Amino acid sequence: MVVSVPPTRAAARAAPKPAGHRRPGLAGLRPEPFLTALTLISVFLVWYAIARFRVVSELFVPHPASVWQAFLDILTEGYRGGTLLHHLFDSLYRVVVGFLLAVATAVPLGLAIGYSSKVQAIFDPIIEFYRPLPPLAYYTLLVIWLGIENESKIALLYLAAFPPLSVSAMAGVRGVTAERIQGAQSLGASRWQVFRYVVFPSCLPDIFTGMRVSVGFTYTTLVAAEMVAATSGIGWMVLDASKFLRSDVIFMGNIVMGLTGLGLDRLIRVAERRVVPWKGKA
Amino acid sequence: MVVSVPPTRAAARAAPKPAGHRRPGLAGLRPEPFLTALTLISVFLVWYAIARFRVVSELFVPHPASVWQAFLDILTEGYRGGTLLHHLFDSLYRVVVGFLLAVATAVPLGLAIGYSSKVQAIFDPIIEFYRPLPPLAYYTLLVIWLGIENESKIALLYLAAFPPLSVSAMAGVRGVTAERIQGAQSLGASRWQVFRYVVFPSCLPDIFTGMRVSVGFTYTTLVAAEMVAATSGIGWMVLDASKFLRSDVIFMGNIVMGLTGLGLDRLIRVAERRVVPWKGKA
Amino acid sequence: MGRSILEIDEVMMEYPSSDGPVTALERVSLAIGEGDFVCLVGPSGCGKTTLLRIIAGFVLPTAGQVRLDGEPILGPDYQRGVVFQHPALYPWLTVQANVEFGPKMRGLPSARRRELAEHHLRMVRLWDFRTKTPYELSGGMQQRVAIARVLANDPRILLMDEPFGALDALTREHLQEELLKIWKATGKTVFFITHSVEEACYLATTIFVMSARPGRILASIEAPFSRQAATQDSRAVKSSPEFVALREQVLRYIWETES
């Protein structure tokens, strides 16, 4: 499930095999899916053993069966006023909106900062200053400005999503070779056109890396965002459960978050392969 | 302060000027430092105006003068048992140790994941799964395993620092051109040597980008890390002050965190310029 | 030589480096007339590319000045089209889109762009490859796309850095003739770096010979062949005694350079 796949089946069939690399093993089976399965099974077994032999208290590492039960319960009956899907949807909505807003603003700004020392001089101090600030330290200000509804939550997620995107975009610009830019200039591209048609596409691989980091980061801020005045959301659910030592719900929530986060990451990886097929080639 | 400077003065003097770029303005002064100063002054003025005209309560946005006073007080008299430098040092110690441990492990692992589909198959599921998990959601487990001393705090910061580093290193490996690798293979490099002498240096620019993102991220986790059973640390101070509604201390703490975070970032940028002088050239 | 269009005036270039600055060009002065076809030859590393980059406006010289129509050159411009020593095509664009890049930047309508791309890709015999991406092409093919890209943009001055270096003899001859045709038809000014003395003699109106590092202009030699009627067969030209004599003359200068 994690192994990289070529863009299309047809291409995969016809693609020249890089020699001297992984040759098919016994019966032509590739070992990677087995290794992945092995990892997953080992993790599960460790978990099971911890729970079975009570290495640590059930308070903290619940039995897989209880987690499964909590999953079924919350899927059907819900947790304190909302079903699992409802909580999940609320959270995903916040994460995705915050993330997309960040992509729409941080990437252009990061590119501009990398491209123009003037833009950098204006915005870099602000971004660089707020970047290391812990959300928990300034969330109260967001509540003052934006209230307790979704706005402040999305704003927090937005602020979390922002820095990895802008830093990557900026680093991308710095890595564009002079020849590419000079070539475009000699072909009549204005400063803006160089930016739009050369710098931007050159940075796409970096931007995608930034997006992957960013979406993970945004997700990790979810609990903090749903700490204030939430009554729904998977992050809130986990936090709430932790107040009442419901380790089964905590585990279930973490697993759901992990899996959906992984799903978002996969989406970006797939998009990357489609948008930047030339990566590693030029 | 934000404008990129060439590695050495001597080089700067002799460097061929890229033509058609920023020509010196009036009297040969570059505009960037002024723009930066302008930004900082504007931010300060907005803050001052908010405080002066009491747009929002002093409870949330204190007067710059009170923040300055809080700074002086805590610098000399300390905040609940430790001076500002003591708190700052405790926090920096945690951040730096967690970050360096992450660099020492995440970068090799990320490189290995990018380089070997087998390593990827084994570790990727774990990293990708925990990556989007909010620290607040699993901090409890860390406390159980590692106790309430520095260990669990550093572990949390370590886990926060890890993903940006591994993702960047992995993306870096994917971006290494085939020619570089094939060249080394034909010169007799073993798979390991290719990794050590070609893939690794090729990825350095990406690794530095990852380090910049990571150190910021680690810092943002500081408050969460100092939320449990801390009695020192700048994050704890901010959190504690918020309980007493000491907005002057909160602001002061945020400013100190912002500035030190910025300092760490600058350190990495400087290191990058020394270690990867070829960035954007080949 | 027509009215002088490019004036290179006491240009000096130093590159910084850890062990002191490296002098790449030392007081180079030359003038290029409107419509000239200038070929620059010289040993590897003597500063040819550096001079071209200065004319293109990519770098400012450490000392001296380059003037175009009397105005100092301060940056790149589409009137000075550049073919790089290594083709710098855009991997995210198809071959055709790479060729259309310049016209697009200058805002030509898309029908016109396509027309230009087709004409020039046919000229370099790569029209069949228009939908490919650059990394799907061989080295020589990439170089041909780069040539088509610049020609399609119709610059007033062509700056070409060993453009035919990666091409087989036949393709090279074909493109030499195409380039001469365009030059004759449009009266463009061409600044052409080559390491083939034969190519220089065949194409140039003036050949400049550069010395080894630090680069200086050793000689400037007039060549008549490119101005001659195109009716003549290129192979016949190249085997004529006058041509062989010129080639020997240029080679002699270069040998002197070495010793």
Place this chain on the structure above:
Amino acid sequence: MGRSILEIDEVMMEYPSSDGPVTALERVSLAIGEGDFVCLVGPSGCGKTTLLRIIAGFVLPTAGQVRLDGEPILGPDYQRGVVFQHPALYPWLTVQANVEFGPKMRGLPSARRRELAEHHLRMVRLWDFRTKTPYELSGGMQQRVAIARVLANDPRILLMDEPFGALDALTREHLQEELLKIWKATGKTVFFITHSVEEACYLATTIFVMSARPGRILASIEAPFSRQAATQDSRAVKSSPEFVALREQVLRYIWETES
């Protein structure tokens, strides 16, 4: 031709692409003897680099096989040293460290490495540039470093993709002679791609002519000049009637290819 060392057997190569696979090589078969100096000529884009990459072991052919000493080639190896069409030097290493790269990988002691680097950098006349980084060199200088890098590694088989393409006539001649010297002294096998027919005739023991895409071997022509005593002046060799005749013969094959 010595004992056959490389056998290329019905090799076919297709590259995938969005509009169906592109056939780069179509059933190419040839044998290279131990100690041969093989030159491959052919039009741009005909598949020369592709064939070299297959021999180097960078890609596996779609069909057919390449055997070295009877064993199928499954990957790259230091016994087959490669000079790329575009030099792929490591920008984080100095020129000298780039040349020492191969010996270092093979675990040679550092004194020996330095010796090898010095010898070969002097040979390509870049010893003075040993502390520079590749991006501080000109195109031709980079290419020379790449040549030194491979020669310093002393491979059994040399695979060279237009190694002298970016060099001026004199440097080129110098390196041709150096290469011949090494070849004669060590009995290496050389597979050499060039677009200069003259170069092929001068260097090769066997010249293979490839057709335009999809690439096939059109002709294999024996050439005697490289085996002749090195006492003779290269310029004299190249102007001898036998040499001119061979060159014309090869050119005729190529012209046929085109039509």
Place this chain on the structure above:
Amino acid sequence: WAQAKPDKVIIGYQVIPNNEIIAKALGWHEKELGVKIDWKQFDSGRDVNTAMAAGSIDIALVGSSPAAAGLSAGVPYEVIWLYDVIGDNEALVAKKGRGIKAVKDLVGKKVAAPFGSTTHYHLLVAFKVFGVDPKKATILDMQPPDMLAAWQRGDLDAGFVWEPTLIKMVESEGEVILSSRALAEKGFLTADVAVVRKGFAQKYPDLVVKYLRTLSRAVDLYRKDPQEAAKAVAKEFNIPAAEADRQMKTLVMLNGKEQLSDKYLGTSAKRGALAKALKDTADFLAEQKTIRTAATLAAVEKAVNPSYLEKAMK
């Protein structure tokens, strides 16, 4: 009685100006116990429960709500002391001018409380006592500083919160409509209790006894000289003495003798009302489906252990 002394005793405290802080500020614990004390500050009962279960702390302060949840989940600790009974320091505040005069007016309004805390419990109790369906109001989970921010914006109609946020909310168009003292009088006691890790108590019972003796002395000092006590607390928390004094007055603090009565801990022979209150809290949380199952009364009575206090008061 085991005689060996540990290297240090780890005590988890929270920022509540009660007898523990008075004694801490005056350095009494160190003197009395004769060992190094490692003070750990906690922000919520949740973290205390975690740290207790991890065996990272020996003695800690925890609210009665998290204590009930902890006991139900089987966190291995015993309740040995009541630092304070929550009185006027926790209250339900309503925004003026929104027509809220009593709990029944909360229908259709937005009410905030930090979930899992004693005020959250009391809020839900209030709904029950006054016969309001909690589903008819919007109950939001907010920490006090955020609550204050939202309050000033006017986003909230009411909040059940503690000091110092409480006074700030009252000052900004707020009005107390119900205090925890009132609910306690109705039999729904909330308190801050001392819990001791079972393993620690068994190993070093004499230290536990000495600790409780110190706390009782601190209560006596507070009764005798409130100004002195306030000064100590003020220094400890970096707040003005007047503010410390005001906050302390809202708490109900009891000395050792008083706690051994029926109304509170009770005695080894007969447990007092605290056990019942914890059991009620647990039942209530279970009813709300926030915990899976409530501890039985027997289990709670076993966990409430007055024997150390009895020894201390001898």
